Amino acid sequence: MVEQAVLEEVFGDGLEVITRYVDILANRGIDWGLLGPREADRLWDRHVLNSVAVASLIPAEASVVDVGSGAGLPGIPLAIARPDLSVVLLESLLRRVTFLAEVVAELGLGDRVRVVRGRAEECTERFDVVTARAVAPLGRLVGWADHLFLPSGQLLALKGSSADKEVAEAQAVLRKRRLVADVQAVRAAASLEETFVVRVRSVSRETRPVR
Numbered sequence: 001m002v003e004q005a006v007l008e009e010v011f012g013d014g015l016e017v018i019t020r021y022v023d024i025l026a027n028r029g030i031d032w033g034l035l036g037p038r039e040a041d042r043l044w045d046r047h048v049l050n051s052v053a054v055a056s057l058i059p060a061e062a063s064v065v066d067v068g069s070g071a072g073l074p075g076i077p078l079a080i081a082r083p084d085l086s087v088v089l090l091e092s093l094l095r096r097v098t099f100l101a102e103v104v105a106e107l108g109l110g111d112r113v114r115v116v117r118g119r120a121e122e123c124t125e126r127f128d129v130v131t132a133r134a135v136a137p138l139g140r141l142v143g144w145a146d147h148l149f150l151p152s153g154q155l156l157a158l159k160g161s162s163a164d165k166e167v168a169e170a171q172a173v174l175r176k177r178r179l180v181a182d183v184q185a186v187r188a189a190a191s192l193e194e195t196f197v198v199r200v201r202s203v204s205r206e207t208r209p210v211r
Helices: 004-031 037-057 075-081 094-107 138-148 163-169 171-176
Strands: 063-067 086-091 113-117 127-133 149-159 179-186 195-202
Touching: 004 037, 004 075, 004 094, 037 075, 037 149, 037 179, 037 195, 063 075, 063 138, 075 086, 075 094, 075 113, 086 094, 094 113, 127 138, 138 149, 138 163, 138 171, 138 179, 138 195, 163 171, 163 179, 163 195, 171 179
Parallel strands: 063 086, 063 127, 086 113, 127 149
Antiparallel strands: 149 195, 179 195
16 A cells, blocks of 8 residues: 555645545446456556656646546546646546546546547547557557647657557657657656656657658
8 A cells, every 4th residue: 555645745635535536446446347356456556646647747737638538547636636637538438438427526526527428539629638548559549649639739648668669669650640759757756666658749840850
């Protein structure tokens, strides 16, 4: 179990809310098949704090869309840890959408978190930041979601140790779409393990096209 002091540091006034969310994941989330039974004992470190680590890469008061939100990771922990953000949880499967809508209502997040049913390719809204966790390999994810972030925005894909490999394998897709990617190692708190995030952004007008 993560130390209480670390959770207070990360979530501040939102600690009670995030604790309720973890309880929902440990019970209803597993019962509904959104998480495996073995995940119950590692929800905090492997899922919630892993998700929140990306917060350091998101600017203040940003609009965020969480693509393929599933059980709400990383979108819901981000919304709790960063009350300045407005978050859309984008999910195509009805069962997951139903779960997300119930959770957002129960946690009282409805003023700044919306649940939208749909596929990333079909969404016409634009956001400052696109997040994705365990959705698809980078090349495929970029193909689905690069139109979702504004020219000044970014895609933040939470990855494991395969991050550098995925960036290398996605180079052709990135060049075609005039995007650049780099790997960021971030932590929710200094005492926690690193999370690897692939950050994808548009090639600036001042940068020569990659050939």
